[in-house]
Amino acid sequence: MKRCTREKKKGLGWSTSGVSVNPDVQRTFQRLSEGKELRYIIFKIEDREVVVETAVTQDHLALTVDDHEDNSKEAFSLFVDDLRRRTDGFKDCRYAVFDFKFTCSRVGAGTSKMDKIVFLQICPDGASIKKKMVYASSASAIKASLGTEKILQFQVSDESEMSHKELLMKLTDKYGDH
Numbered sequence: 001m002k003r004c005t006r007e008k009k010k011g012l013g014w015s016t017s018g019v020s021v022n023p024d025v026q027r028t029f030q031r032l033s034e035g036k037e038l039r040y041i042i043f044k045i046e047d048r049e050v051v052v053e054t055a056v057t058q059d060h061l062a063l064t065v066d067d068h069e070d071n072s073k074e075a076f077s078l079f080v081d082d083l084r085r086r087t088d089g090f091k092d093c094r095y096a097v098f099d100f101k102f103t104c105s106r107v108g109a110g111t112s113k114m115d116k117i118v119f120l121q122i123c124p125d126g127a128s129i130k131k132k133m134v135y136a137s138s139a140s141a142i143k144a145s146l147g148t149e150k151i152l153q154f155q156v157s158d159e160s161e162m163s164h165k166e167l168l169m170k171l172t173d174k175y176g177d178h
Contacts, residue, residue, distance in 0.1 A: 018048060019045055019048050019049060019050060019134065019137075019138040019141065020048065020049050020050070020141070021049070021050045021141050021142055021145040022049050022050060022051045022052070024051070024052055025043060025050055025051065025052055025142065025145055025146070026145050026146065028041055028052045028055050029041060029097060029146050031055070032055075032097060032099055032117065033117055036099070036115075037057060037058075038055050038056060038057055038058075038099070039056050039057060039058045039060075039061055039079075039098070039099050040055075040056050040075075040079050040082075040096060040097060040098040040099065041054070041055045041056075041097050042082065042083060042086060042094055042095075042096045043094065043095040043096065043142065044086075044093075044094055044095075045093075045134060045135065045138060050095065050138060050141065050142050050145075053086060053094070054082070054086070056079075056082070061074075061075055061078055063075055067101040068101050068102065068113040068114075069103065071101070071102040071103065071164075071168050072098075072100050072101045072102055072164070072168075073164050075101075076098065076100070076164045076167070077164065079096075079098055080159075080162050080164075083096065083122065083162070084159070087122070087124065089126075090122075090124045090158070090159045091124060091126040091127060092124070092127055092131065093122055093123045093124070093127050093131050093132060093134075093135040094120075094122045094135075095119070095120065095121055095122065095135070095139070095142055096119075096120045096122065097117055097118065097119050097120070097146070097151070098117070098118050098120070099115060099116075099117055100115070100116050100117070100118055100167065100168075100171060101113070101114070101115050102116075102168060102171055102172070104171070104172045104175055104176030104177075105176050105177045106175070106176060106177060107177055114171070116151070116152060116175065117150075117151040117152075118151060118152045118153070118154060118167065118171075119143070119146065119148045119151050119153045119154070120154050120155075120156055120162070121135065121136075121139050121153070121154070121155045121156065122156045122162075123135050123136060123155070123156070123157055124156070124157055124158060124159070125157050125158055152170070152171070152174065154170075
């Protein structure tokens with residue numbers, strides 16, 4: 001009986017590490033993906049559960065430029081600064097989603113404004129091995145909860161891998177003319 005219960009729980013947002021996903025994670029993500037109320041969300045594992053650490057609105061960012069023209073550079077910089085602060089200088093693990101707004105050339109469409117959600121699994125080299133293992137083995141549960149098959153996913157082990165230029169290049173390579 002215990003085995004059946006555990007298998008059932010795994011299918012409902014449990015990971016192989018025994019970490020569950022709080023239902024608020026999916027509700028908050030829907031506010032970003034469907035309602036476009038939020039610009040980014042940072043998640044962390046707390047008491048064996050993936051929880052929302054912060055959810056930031058577009059208004060909260062108080063951007064001074066048009067996001068599509070800027071290719072989200074200002075917003076992404078604020079996001080990375082927030083992550084740096086919450087992870088003690090990228091020494092701790094997190095998951096995050098960011099609504100990346102950019103322009104790119106597309107066949108038959110000319111220059112198009114695009115909005116793509118990116119999922120980041122942040123397991124920095126400076127984090128403890130135990131934390132990195134827990135975050136790595138729990139990633140499938142949060143990805144299943146968010147339905148990340150539709151969004152770009154990146155694994156980050158160093159702050160340099162969070163470069164705006166690199167991420168923009170990957171997005172334009174995937175969605176623009178080649």
